[in-house]
Amino acid sequence: MGDHPNGVCHMAEGGETIHAWLATTEGKEFLGSVKQLPYLFKVLSIRLALSIQSHPDKALAQKLHHDRPDLYKDPNHKPEIAVALTDFVGMCGFRPVSEISAFCKKFPELGSLLGADICKQLDENADGALKNAYSTLMRADGEAVAEAITAIVSRAPDAGDEAHSLAVELDRQFPGGDVGVLSVFFLNIVHMVPGQCLYLKANTPHAYVSGDIMECMACSDNVIRGGLTPKYKDVEVLLKSLVFESRPASILRPTHVKCGAACEASTYAPDDIDDFEVVKVDAAGEGQLVPSRQCMSMGIIISGKGTINGMSLSQGEVIAIRAGAEISIVPKAGSEMEVFIGACGRNYSD
Template sequence: MELIGSVKTSEWGKIGNDSEVCRIAQLNYENFQVNASTPYAEFWMGDHENGPSLIKSSKETLSSFLDKSSKNLIGGHQKLSFLLKILSVSKALSIQVHPNKEEAKRLHEERPDIYKDPNHKPELAIALTPFIALCGFRPYNEIQGFLDKILPLSNLIGNQNVQKLNEGESGLKACYTQLMTASSDKISECIEAISKNYNETLAEYKLYKIFNKMNREFPKDVGILSLFFLNVIRLKPGESIFLPANLPHAYLEGDCIECMSCSDNVIRAGLTPKFKDVPTLLGMLNYKGEPAEEKLFKPDQRDEHVQIFAPKIEDFAVVKFHFTSDIKEYKWKNIEYGSILLVLEGERILRTETLGDIKLYRGSVIFIPGNCGNFINFVKSDNYQGNFTSYLASYNNF
């Protein structure tokens, strides 16, 4: 079934047609009205209660349809285990971490007003454009280098804590705890001193633009100083990162495909006016320091046409299909749990064993039920000679 995605606007989104979310929405939904000054941030595809997709033919929500339908559409599950998104990021999202399943259950029981559900929220981001993110703590020696060179930062952290960095995770926890519990006045003073006196150091580490952009968007926010503790990841289109529980991260700029478990549980650490649960955050973080390159998630290259992004979780996997015009058809084994397909480039015919044909085009979002046959087939359109690129999200049985 063809779906209409759910568009989310937020101040951190890209404006108007600069946003891939906006461009896809116009192709996905014929009556979509563009406001040239609106920041279009997210395009949701799935049955999440906060933004369920609509079935194009009936305008019924996908969640309502699945509730009423035979459960073998999605392998006996009550709901899809994943949510597929496009994100268009202009302004940094909050530095955040997500709890694991046990922690999520406990937090939901203790504070359901803040932690809305008992599920974990691992995430996978695949860059569509050059994409900048923060991901995990830097190696300890890199953090030590910043503390040695940037006196206002080391003064804020304190000499006793700085000396503990050679102890590894426990030392980093002491330093980061001092940072996150410092007074707002001291944070502000530190940021101002760095901004005035350390431009050369920022430029040396290619952090000048990011530091000043953060300071414009979130002036005097403690999250700005996390830049010296967290890896800056610069993804090329097609590269990806996986964000498991307890890993600090933030998206800073660019467009990406995101797939995540269905959950709203977020613990924020900075770059936000929203509530920051600092004690919970500090007790939950993974303080392992690792190089930026180790944070890249490598897909399985199944063949020259297919990449499979399958993290070590059950909730989701993402398959990227890329066919050149000489590929007349390509068969893919369907899975019983149900899938959602997003088309970003080109045209094809999607052929299933029991449901017939449906035309695919840029902006198509298709729900593929688990009981529509053993295979789905991507068949070349006679009148289209270009490439075809799409992403399929599903339960992870790879």
């Protein structure tokens, strides 16, 4: 849902692209004071793990787009959030160095792949150890990587060793020695239940493994891939771009606001960017009002049926909401509605 050239949506009536519609008088009125939609809004159902990847900050995005417009289609950054609709598993950010060092001892094949000097750096948590170790892994000889993966996944399951179990599953999905399989020993494994939200900042390594999510991001399609994919892997750019810091995944806590006797709106808004925010509305009973946004919003019905601003909608349908308009959500009598709304941040300007 958005007007990026790589994934333009269309209007239900007439079939014109949202990009063309936003250029009309009506579209400009809906868009508001901004020149274009600053966000993309997606529903993802993850059947196979998505690639080990990161997204560039603005400065890097501009350089990549200038140098390789065939790969990097726009000059924008791509921070994003993922709100779980079902139980979710993913990987995000680097583990503590002590955990990576322990894996090298537990799985000698991993330690051998990295080499004794790197393992010593990890064991001592030396300056640059994390960067050196992950760079060595991602640049390792393909045949050596495949041999290490085969040896590791062939080991008997160890109860409680989630990383090993995930490596086995990822090798099943991406057989043949994909180096991304071994990233499970470097990255935090993240679990979320419905309603929880993961915030993915620029230059953060991550991969979605399973589950259903609402995803919202800055209007960009820039992805730097490193593994778990048959697509082009830009390993050197990935390694130059990553922030090599061990830190927990960033779980974004929403603010909750009652918007009626039987309605609650939960807003997921990163505090360091203004390109987007997401509002989750759980509505029951009579009509509920959600505050307006300064630019056009897009709402999708995840469950239930009813009306949004007078338009009848059911599960899976999407509505464009005029800038500045209060959002009236009225479930069908005796039912409930779950609605997600994508919008620009409250302080956004272009």
